[in-house]
Amino acid sequence: MTAYLAGPDVFLPNATAQAARKIAIAARYGIVGLAPLDDASTAAMSEDQAWRAIFHKDVAMMEVSDIIIANLTPFRGASADAGTLVELGWFFGHGKPVFGYSNSAVPFAARSRAQAGRIADDVAGLMHESFGLADNLMVVGAVEFGGSCPVVLPHAGEELAFDSLAAFERCVALAARRLRGDGI
Template sequence: MPALKAYLAGPDVFLPNAAAQAEAKRTICARHGLIGISPYNPELDFSLPAAVLWRRIYLDDIAMMQGCDLIIANLTPFRGASADAGTLVELGWFLGQGRPAFGYSNTAEDFGARSRAQMRASPDPLPGIEVEDFGLADNLMIQGAVEYGGGVSLHLPPDGRSRAFDALDVFERCAAAAALETRR
C-alpha cells in the first residue's frame, strides 16, 4: 500500500521559521510512514494584491487538502482561548469529508481555565456569557472531531507540562498514532 498523505494544518505557517518547521514535521511523518503535506508555500508571490493573494492561498490549501488522506492538526491555542481559526475550518472539512482527523496541542492547561484567562485579559462583550468547562483541551466540537473522526483523543503533553509553542514531541506522538490508526 502506498504511504498515506497527511495534511499538516496549524499556525506553524505563521512562525518566523515556518519553512524549517514544515521540513521538520515532514521528516517526522516520514519516520512513521506518512507523507506530510504542509500548507506552507515559500514560492507564493507576496507582491500580488491582497485580494488575489489570499484567494490563491485558500484555493491552494483546498487543493492540497483534496489530495490528502488525513489531517494532523496543530490545535495549540493561538491568539485566544482556542486553536487557530484556519486550522479549525480545515479540521471540520476533513470531518465533513469523512477523512480521518488527528490533532494535538502543546498546551496542558484546559479550555475552561484558558477561557477565564482570556476573559481577564480581554473582557467579554456582554456579562454572563457561559464558559464551556468540560475539562477538555478545547471546545467540545474540536475534541469530538478528533475523537470520532480519528479514533483517538486529542494528543496532549503526556506529563501534563505545557511545551513551547513550536515543540514537536507531542506532534510526533500524534503522527505515530495517526499512522497506526490509519494502517489498520
C-alpha cells in the same frame, strides 16, 4: 498515506524549516506530509489576489490528502487557530480521518476564563464551556470521532513550547498505528 499538516506553524518566522522537520517526522512513520506553506508566487500579488490563491492552493492540498494532523495549540487566544479549525471541519465533513495535538495541557475552560479576565466579554454573564477538554467540545469531538483517537496532549500536564514537535510526533505515531489497524 498523505497527511495535511494543518496549524498556525505557517506564521512562525522559521515556518519553512518547521515544515521540513514535520515532513521528515511524518516520513519516518510512512506518512507523506503536506505542509500548507505560502510560497513566493504570492509575493508579487495584491493582498486580494494572494489570499484567494493561498485558499485555493490549501483546499487543493486538502482534497489530495487522506488525513489531517492538526496543530491545536492555542493561538492568539484560548482556542486553536481559526483557519486550522476550518480545515479540521473540512476533513471531518468529508469523512476523512482527523488527528490533532496540542502543546498545551491547560484545559480550554481555564484558558477561556483567563482570557475573559484580560478581555471583557461583550455580554456580562456568559458561561464558559467547562468539560475539562483540551479545546471546545466540537473541536475535541471532531478529532475523537473523526480519527477514533483523543487529542494528543503533553505528558502529565507539562507545557511545551509553541514550536515543540514532541506532541506532533506522538500524534503522527498514533495516526500511523491507527491507520494500520494496530489500535491506539
